[in-house]
Amino acid sequence: MKIIEVSAPATIANLGPGFDIVGLAIENYRDIVRIELTDDESVTLEVVNNTGVAVASKPEENSAVVSALRVMEFAGVKSGFKMKLIKNVPIGIGLGSSGASAAAAAYAMNILLGGKLPMEILVKSAGEGEKVACGSPHLDNVAPSLYGGFTMILDVDKPEIFNIKPSIDFSIVLITPKVNLPSNKTEYARSLLPKMIDLETMVKQTSSLTRLITGIIKGDLKMIGEAISSDYVIEPARSVMIPRFYEVKEAALKAGALGFSLSGAGPSVFALTYPEDAENIRREIIEKFHEYGVESVGIIAKPTPIGARIEQTD
Ligand code: HSE
Numbered sequence: 168m169k170i171i172e173v174s175a176p177a178t179i180a181n182l183g184p185g186f187d188i189v190g191l192a193i194e195n196y197r198d199i200v201r202i203e204l205t206d207d208e209s210v211t212l213e214v215v216n217n218t219g220v221a222v223a224s225k226p227e228e229n230s231a232v233v234s235a236l237r238v239m240e241f242a243g244v245k246s247g248f249k250m251k252l253i254k255n256v257p258i259g260i261g262l263g264s265s266g267a268s269a270a271a272a273a274y275a276m277n278i279l280l281g282g283k284l285p286m287e288i289l290v291k292s293a294g295e296g297e298k299v300a301c302g303s304p305h306l307d308n309v310a311p312s313l314y315g316g317f318t319m320i321l322d323v324d325k326p327e328i329f330n331i332k333p334s335i336d337f338s339i340v341l342i343t344p345k346v347n348l349p350s351n352k353t354e355y356a357r358s359l360l361p362k363m364i365d366l367e368t369m370v371k372q373t374s375s376l377t378r379l380i381t382g383i384i385k386g387d388l389k390m391i392g393e394a395i396s397s398d399y400v401i402e403p404a405r406s407v408m409i410p411r412f413y414e415v416k417e418a419a420l421k422a423g424a425l426g427f428s429l430s431g432a433g434p435s436v437f438a439l440t441y442p443e444d445a446e447n448i449r450r451e452i453i454e455k456f457h458e459y460g461v462e463s464v465g466i467i468a469k470p471t472p473i474g475a476r477i478e479q480t481d
Contacts, residue, residue, distance in 0.1 A: 168278070168279060168480050168481070169203060169204050169481065170201065170203045170204075170480065170481035171201070171202055171275045171278055171279050171477065171479070171480050171481075172199060172200070172201040172275070172477070172479040172480070173199070173200055173271045173272075173274045173275035173475055173476065173477055173478060174197040174198065174199045174200075174271055174476060174478050175197060175198055175200075175267045175268075175270040175271035175274065175312040175474060175475040175476075176192040176194060176196065176256075176267060176311075176312055176315070176471055176473070176474065177192070177193050177195060177197070177256040177257075177262040177263055177264065177267055177312075177468075178190045178191060178192050178193065178262065178263035178266060178267065178307075178308045178311040178312050178431075179191050179261075179262065179263070179339060179341070179430050179431065179437055179468075180263055180305075180308045180311065180431050181307060181398075181401060181428070181429070181431060182391075182395055182428070183375065183379060183394055183395035183397065183398040183402065183426065183428040184372055184375035184376045184379055184394060184395075184398045184399070184400075184401075185307065185319070185379055185380075186400065187305040187306070187307050187323075188307055188319055188320045188376070189307060189318070189319050189320075189376075189379060189380070189383075190263070190307040190308055190310055190311040190317070190318050191311055191317050191318075191333075191339075191470055192311040192312060192314070192318075192470065192471050192472075192474055193262075193339060193469060193470055193471060194468070194469050194470070194471035194473075195466060195468045195469065196255050196256040196257065196267075197255060197256070197271075198231075198252065198253065198254055198255055198256050198264070198267040198268045199252070199253035199255070199271065199478060200235075200250060200251070200252055200253075200271035200272045201250070201251040201252075201253075201479075202235060202251075202272070202275045202279055203248060203249045204246050204247070204248050204279055205246070205247040205249060206247070207247045208245060208246065208247045209247045210232060210236070210247055210248055210250070211249045211250065212225075212226045212229055212231075212232055212250050212251075212252065213249070213250070213251045213252070214229075214251075214254060215251065215252070215253045215254065216254045217253065217254060217255050218254050218255070218256070218257055218258050218264075220257070220258040220259055221258075222254050222258065223299075223300065226250075227299075228299060228300075229252070229268070229296075229299070229300075230265040230266070230268050230269040230293075230296035230297055230299055230300040231252050231268040231269055231271065231272035231296060232250055232272070232296075233269070233299045234268075234269035234270075234272040234273045234292050234293045234295065234296030234297075235248065235250065235272040235273065235275070235292075235296075237273070237291070237295045237296065238273050238276040238277050238280070238284060238288075238289065239276060239280065241284055241288050241291075241292060242277070242280045242281075242283065242284055244280050248276075248279075252268055252272075254268065256268075257343075259348075259350075260343045260434065260435045261343075261429065261430035261431035261432055261433050261434065261435040262341075262430065262431065263308030263309075263311075263312060263431060265296070265297055265301060265308075266297050266309040266312050267312045268296070269292075269294075269296030269297050269300075269309055269312075270289070270293045270309045270313045270474070270475050271312070272293070272296065273289040273290075273292045273293040273296070273309075273313070273475075274289060274313060274475035275475075277289055278477065286313060286328070287326055287327060287328060289313055290309055290313055290326050290328060291306075291326055293306075293309035293312070294306045294326070296309075301351070301354060301432075302351065302353065302357070303353075303354075303357060306320050306323065306326055307320060308431065310328050310330075311474065312474060312475065313474045313475050314328065314330040314474040315330075315332065315471055315472045315473045315474035316330055316331055316332035316333055316470065316471075316472045317330070317331045317332075317333065317383050318330050318331075319331075319380060319383075331383060331384065332472040333386070333470045333472065334386040335386045335388055336442055337425075337439060337440065337441065337442065337470065338439075338440050338441070338442045338444075338445035338467050338468065338469060339437050339438070339439060339440070339467070339468040339469070340419075340424070340437060340438040340440055340445050340448050340449045340452065340465060340466075340467055340468075341430060341435055341436075341437045341466050341467075341468050342435060342436050342437070342438075342449070342452045342453060342456070342463050342464070342465035343434065343435040343463060343464055343465065344409055344410070344434055344435075344436070344456050344461045344462070344463040345461065345462045345463060346409060346410065346461070348408060348433075348434060352432060353431075353432040356432035356433055359404045359405055359407065359408070360400070360401060360404050360405070361400065361404060364400055368400060371397075371399045372398070372399045375397040375399065376394070378393060378394040378397070379391060379395065382394055388425055388441070389425055391425070391426060391439060392425025392439045393425075393426065394426065395426030395427065395428050395439055396416070396427055396428065398428055401429070402428055402429060405433055406429070408433050408434055409429070409433060409434055409436065410456075410459060410460075410461050411456070411459040411461065412429075414455065414459065415436065415452055415455045415456055415459075416428075418451055418452065418455040419438045419451060419455075422444075422447060422448045422451040422452075423440065423441070423444045423448060424438035424439065424440050424444075424448050425438075425439045425440060426438065427439075436452070437468075438452065445467045446467065449465045449467055452465060453465055
């Protein structure tokens with residue numbers, strides 16, 4: 168096989184207190200990466216951009232290309248390739264867009280090279296692609312893009328991943344307020360975070376993370392929701408990016424949302440809901456933002472158990 172096309176889904180990562188550790192794949196958007204191995208050592212990138220936002224088109228600056236190159240290094244192979252990236256995951260709104268491209272590329276390249284590398288190495292490779300795009304190699308987006316469902320990073324360095332597919336039906340109301348943020352948004356959102364936290368806060372945050380993971384394992388939506396809403400470190404620091412964040416959060420919870428927080432590095436916010444409540448909560452959040460003079464758009468997203476998958480081979 169010399170040509171392969173692979174897709175990988177958008178993700179919501181952090182899920183409140185799971186900063187850089189817990190993520191969830193959603194089915195609404197998938198990036199597609201097509202790779203053809205060539206006989207020379209050159210690397211080319213063609214981007215079909217369906218997002219309306221600029222994509223890094225220089226190969227060395229693109230998360231998908233860097234991720235594919237890292238897979239080749241891990242596999243000990245030298246080859247050129249032509250990559251075509253069909254960019255569908257919205258960029259810069261907190262849906263792990265560069266991570267989805269990196270995940271699809273890592274998965275595709277591994278299969279082209281014989282499929283010998285384990286998924287963890289693909290996560291590591293994709294994380295390095297992610298670093299080129301947003302300045303740090305966090306793995307909480309690339310892991311669910313590769314595995315599907317919920318993922319938890321058990322060891323950041325190895326890395327070691329625990330993957331669990333959702334056993335219950337739920338919806339994610341995802342709302343993106345129109346706010347002006349620096350173009351290096353993820354770096355900016357990370358720069359807002361405290362470098363140190365006190366012991367009391369650490370214990371509260373660890374307890375929330377434990378609740379989140381317990382809820383995911385038990386398939387207990389209320390528990391997951393409560394945990395998502397109880398982030399004592401990241402949300403307080405980043406909520407300054409979103410006007411009236413706490414008023415909107417309160418309105419969403421009052422309307423029946425099970426949990427509410429920022430999606431990824433923002434500026435989207437998300438609510439975990441029962442499927443039957445999702446549309447009402449979507450309207451409520453948009454109206455609340457509007458009341459405060461902030462325009463926003465929103466969708467109802469669904470989790471997907473399917474991570475990176477082959478779309479086509481030649
Ligand atoms: N864990 C990352 C963050 C996700 O919150 O900064 C964004 O890519």
